[in-house]
Structure formats: C-alpha cells, structure tokens
Amino acid sequence: MDDLYKELILDHAQHPHNHGALADATNAYEDTNPLCGDKIRMEMKIENGVITDVKFTGKGCAISQASASMLTDEIKGKSLDELKHIDKQVVLDMLGIPLGLSRIKCALLPLKVIKASAYGIHEASDEDEE
Amino acid sequence: MSSLDVSAIREDFPILQQFVHGKPLVYLDSAATSQKPENVIRALDTYYRVTNANIHRGIYQLAEQATEEYEAARKKTQKFINAKSWREIVWTRNATEALNLVAYSYGRANIHAGDEIVISLLEHHSNIVPWQLLAQEKGATLKYIPVDEQGQLALDDLENIITAKTKIVAVTMMSNVTGAIPPLDKIISRAHSVGAVAVIDAAQGAPHLPLDVRALDADFLAFSGHKMLGPFIGVLYGKRALLEAMPPFLGGGDMIRQVHLQESSWNDLPHKFEAGTPAIAEAIAFGAALDYLNALGMANVRAHEMELTRYALERLQEVPTLRVIGPADIAQRGGLAAFEMENIHPHDIAALLDRDAICIRAGHHCAQPLHDHFNLSATARASFYIYNTPKEIDQLVASLQNARKIFK
Ligand SMILES: Cc1ncc(COP(=O)(O)O)c(C=O)c1O
Numbered sequence: 353m354d355d356l357y358k359e360l361i362l363d364h365a366q367h368p369h370n371h372g373a374l375a376d377a378t379n380a381y382e383d384t385n386p387l388c389g390d391k392i393r394m395e396m397k398i399e400n401g402v403i404t405d406v407k408f409t410g411k412g413c414a415i416s417q418a419s420a421s422m423l424t425d426e427i428k429g430k431s432l433d434e435l436k437h438i439d440k441q442v443v444l445d446m447l448g449i450p451l452g453l454s455r456i457k458c459a460l461l462p463l464k465v466i467k468a469s470a471y472g473i474h475e476a477s478d479e480d481e482e
Numbered sequence: 483m484s485s486l487d488v489s490a491i492r493e494d495f496p497i498l499q500q501f502v503h504g505k506p507l508v509y510l511d512s513a514a515t516s517q518k519p520e521n522v523i524r525a526l527d528t529y530y531r532v533t534n535a536n537i538h539r540g541i542y543q544l545a546e547q548a549t550e551e552y553e554a555a556r557k558k559t560q561k562f563i564n565a566k567s568w569r570e571i572v573w574t575r576n577a578t579e580a581l582n583l584v585a586y587s588y589g590r591a592n593i594h595a596g597d598e599i600v601i602s603l604l605e606h607h608s609n610i611v612p613w614q615l616l617a618q619e620k621g622a623t624l625k626y627i628p629v630d631e632q633g634q635l636a637l638d639d640l641e642n643i644i645t646a647k648t649k650i651v652a653v654t655m656m657s658n659v660t661g662a663i664p665p666l667d668k669i670i671s672r673a674h675s676v677g678a679v680a681v682i683d684a685a686q687g688a689p690h691l692p693l694d695v696r697a698l699d700a701d702f703l704a705f706s707g708h709k710m711l712g713p714f715i716g717v718l719y720g721k722r723a724l725l726e727a728m729p730p731f732l733g734g735g736d737m738i739r740q741v742h743l744q745e746s747s748w749n750d751l752p753h754k755f756e757a758g759t760p761a762i763a764e765a766i767a768f769g770a771a772l773d774y775l776n777a778l779g780m781a782n783v784r785a786h787e788m789e790l791t792r793y794a795l796e797r798l799q800e801v802p803t804l805r806v807i808g809p810a811d812i813a814q815r816g817g818l819a820a821f822e823m824e825n826i827h828p829h830d831i832a833a834l835l836d837r838d839a840i841c842i843r844a845g846h847h848c849a850q851p852l853h854d855h856f857n858l859s860a861t862a863r864a865s866f867y868i869y870n871t872p873k874e875i876d877q878l879v880a881s882l883q884n885a886r887k888i889f890k
Contacts, residue, residue: 356833356837357888366825387845391859411827411859413828414889
C-alpha cells in the first residue's frame with residue numbers, strides 16, 4: 353500500500369465524516385488554496401464557548417478532504433480554548449504521512465478555515481507562515 | 483521513425499540521467515519549464531568563469547567580449563523568429579514581463595475610455611491580468627474570444643468581438659492547458675482590419691512551433707527562454723515603428739541618452755526598454771539554447787511532438803474514467819495533454835505519479851477563467867518536449883492505471 357495514500361486517508365477522503373451543510377450554524381467561513389484552487393467551507397454551531405456541531409463542504413485533493421474529515425471529528429465537543437491547542441503539528445500527526453511543502457498547504461487549509469470560522473479571520477494566523 | 487534522434491538528445495541533458503525515489507526521472511512538465519542541455523549549462527558556466535563583466539560602456543577586453551556575446555545572442559533571437567532588425571528584440575525577465583511592458587508602455591499611451599481590448603478565454607493569467615489592470619485604469623472594456631467544446635478558439639463571432647473600438651488584441655499562440663493552436667492569421671488580420679495591434683503570447687508557441695513574426699505579421703510577441711532549453715530570461719519582439727513611438731517602461735541606467743535635472747531623453751532601441759544591468763549570462767546562454775534548437779530544426783521538433791502527442795492521446799484512452807481535454811486534431815494542438823479522472827483530484831494523481839519519478843503538473847495552470855468555463859477546479863497535465871519518448875508515455879499510462887486502482 354502506498355504510504356501517502358494509506359487506507360485511513362483514502363477512507364476519510366472517499367467517505368468524509370461531517371460532510372454537508374449545518375442548518376443552525378452560528379459560525380461559518382470559507383477559503384481557498386490559491387495554489388490549486390481547493391476550496392473548504394466550515395459551518396459550526398458554537399454554544400457557550402463549546403463547538404457542539406460542525407460540518408464541511410468543498411472540493412479538493414484527498415489530503416485536504418481527509419484532513420477536514422478528521423479535524424471535524426476531533427473538534428466536535430471541544431471548547432474554544434481547547435481548539436487553540438490544535439495546531440499544525442496536531443494535524444500532521446493525525447494524518448501521519450510525510451508531506452512535502454505544497455501538500456502541507458492542502459493539509460492545513462481545513463484548520464485555517466476552522467479557526468477563522470471560530471475566532472474570526474484575524475485570529476486565524478496562517479500556521480504555515482514561519 | 484522519429485524525426486529526432488531522441489537517445490542522442492537525452493545524452494545532452496544531465497538532469498535526465500538522474501534517479502528519483504530510485505527510479506529514472508520521467509520529466510513531463512516542459513510546458514512549465516524545460517530542462518537544459520549541456521551546451522546551455524556550459525555557456526552559463528563559461529560566462530562566469532571567463533567573461534564576466536558588465537556590458538556596454540566598458541573599455542577593457544572582458545567588457546567588450548561580454549557585450550559582443552550578449553548582442554550576438556540578441557541577433558540569434560532575431561534570426562530565430564525572423565524579425566527584420568535586432569533592434570526589435572527586447573530582453574525581459576520572462577514572457578510575463580514582456581506582456582506587461584506592452585500593457586504599460588503601449589497600452590497606457592494608446593488606450594482611452596471606451597476603447598476595447600480583446601483577449602481570449604484560452605489565455606494564461608499573464609496575458610489576462612495586465613489587460614485587466616489597463617482596462618480598469620483607463621475605463622476600457624475587456625472582451626474575450628470564446629472557446630468551443632474542444633478548447634479551441636471559436637471565431638464565428640470574431641467580427642462582433644473585434645470591432646472598430648478595439649485597440650489591442652492579445653492572444654496565445656498555443657494554450658498551455660488545452661494545447662490548442664489558434665488560427666492566428668485570421669485573428670491578426672481581423673485585428674489589423676480595424677486598426678488594432680496584435681499581441682501574441684508565444685510562451686508555449688516559440689519552444690514548440692516554427693515561428694516567423696513577419697509571416698505572422700504580429701505587432702508584439704512575447705516568450706520565455708526557460709521554456710525553450712534556455713535560462714530564466716524573456717523576450718519581447720515589437721515592430722520597430724511601434725517600439726520607437728512608445729514611452730519607456732522602466733527608467734534607469736542604460737535606457738537613457740541624456741539625463742538632466744528635470745527630464746531625460748531616451749536611448750536607441752532596444753536599449754530604451756532595458757533599464758539597468760540585464761541578465762547578461764542568461765542572454766548569452768539563451769543564444770546557446772537557440773543554437774541547439776536550430777541544429778534540430780523547429781519543423782523536426784514539431785513533427786516529433788506531434789508523433790508523441792498522437793501516441794499519448796491514444797494510450798491515455800486506456801485508463802478508465804480518464805478524459806483528456808483539448809482538440810482531437812493533432813494538427814491543431816501542441817505537445818501536451820491536460821486531463822481529469824473521476825473521483826481523484828489532480829493533486830493526488832500528481833502525487834502518486836511522483837512515486838514513480840514521473841513529473842506532471844496539477845492545478846489550474848494559471849488559466850483559471852478557462853477552468854471555470856469548463857467547470858473544472860483543476861486538471862493534471864503531462865507535457866512533452868524534444869527529449870521525451872514513447873516509452874515514457876507507457877510509464878505514464880502504467881502509473882495512471884495504478885492510481886486508478888488505488889482510488890477505486
Ligand atoms: C501560454 C503561457 N503564457 C505565459 C506564460 C508565462 O511565462 P513566464 O512565467 O515565463 O513569464 C506561460 C507559462 O506557463 C504560458 O504557458
């Protein structure tokens with residue numbers, strides 16, 4: 353099996369969790385990766401500082417779709433404070449595959465959109481800036 | 483029978499001898515940038531080891547020699563595209579800068595509110611955005627020649643698109659996505675019949691097709707050395723009378739005749755458009771790239787690419803769900819194949835092919851309006867050049883079959 357496309361990644365990419373629109377969303381944000389045109393939209397329901405539900409839509413490669421699928425599982429039920437601790441490394445560990453410079457952007461787009469949706473765009477500094 | 487001795491050609495390209503992930507490199511991304519032959523690499527090396535000096539105004543031997551070689555490369559470029567004079571060849575950074583030069587200098591002087599600029603849906607962003615900026619600044623209208631379902635320009639309505647209001651028509655000689663080679667003669671003669679100038683983006687045309695700017699009657703033509711065996715340098719061709727009448731683009735050293743406190747006068751062509759120290763080594767090595775292409779003959783380059791493309795289009799059909807975009811007629815398309823596959827994103831295709839040391843490109847290839855038109859967010863693209871072989875296409879197809887299996 354190809355290490356980049358191990359079963360787990362393909363499974364999430366082809367059968368993504370939390371895919372779709374959220375009727376009673378309180379927060380939403382959408383962004384694209386200008387390099388490849390991938391697009392992710394996150395819709396979240398935040399009640400008393402807790403993410404009670406989240407769903408995503410968008411087009412993209414297996415890496416960005418799997419990352420969105422896994423991340424939405426991960427953050428559901430977490431508080432906005434806990435979300436702060438989910439960073440680039442958490443996403444890379446979750447995916448557990450070696451990623452080159454350009455694919456890292458695919459992997460991190462969902463996290464960027466989640467943070468922009470939860471805190472506003474100015475708080476969601478690009479994790480890949482350094 | 484191939485029109486080129488490809489195995490001998492491959493020997494001239496050091497990078498192709500290399501292994502990636504333990505497999506021989508299969509380079510199918512020449513539309514992005516080509517690889518460089520030994521004589522080009524040597525020209526760069528020799529320049530820095532033996533000749534390096536700043537050009538023009540140096541009295542000593544080295545500076546003289548550098549100037550001579552630099553200007554000799556300009557004359558090779560003139561001959562390569564059959565321009566009338568070497569004064570019509572302006573060095574730039576790349577095709578993008580050459581197109582911007584026309585938009586800024588010719589465009590700002592000649593475009594007024596209510597004028598029309600006509601481009602096409604096939605264009606690369608570098609032949610779209612400079613015209614958008616110009617149109618926005620001047621209150622002009624930007625119009626597009628549409629494409630048909632095969633990704634070739636549709637000229638049925640040309641008379642209504644290029645009108646008496648049209649001042650500039652800027653189109654590509656070959657699409658870097660669909661591969662379409664538009665009938666430039668029709669477009670250029672229509673442009674001239676309404677008094678507009680024709681600007682040709684030859685970034686893909688010049689490396690792959692025989693090119694004669696006088697036969698074409700192009701007013702301006704832009705291309706990039708790096709896509710045609712050379713280093714990172716660009717060329718703008720412009721008809722002399724047009725270039726003479728244009729204001730300068732960038733100001734600085736070399737482009738002036740006299741500088742006074744409040745005003746200056748301009749140097750002769752082409753130096754008027756070449757402010758500051760240019761890419762001297764790159765220009766000289768670009769001359770070496772043209773030597774290489776001339777030795778092969780551009781008609782043979784084209785014939786080789788047509789054979790490869792015919793073979794590629796045939797073999798790619800074997801891959802389930804794969805769909806190639808662009809004209810089916812080989813005579814109307816250049817040496818590339820952009821494609822999509824069901825339920826597998828082009829990025830994933832490219833990443834899987836990389837495992838087999840096959841280099842292709844994935845994305846919108848700087849042609850977002852075209853992708854939007856076909857409702858594609860991205861495509862994968864394999865592109866061919868003088869050093870590619872049918873065997874490499876077999877490897878491409880095998881690797882795509884494998885990708886198809888992984889993403890069942
Ligand atoms: C059709 C076309 N035009 C323009 C360009 C821009 O070339 P450069 O980036 O060298 O300026 C390209 C390069 O991809 C191209 O394919």
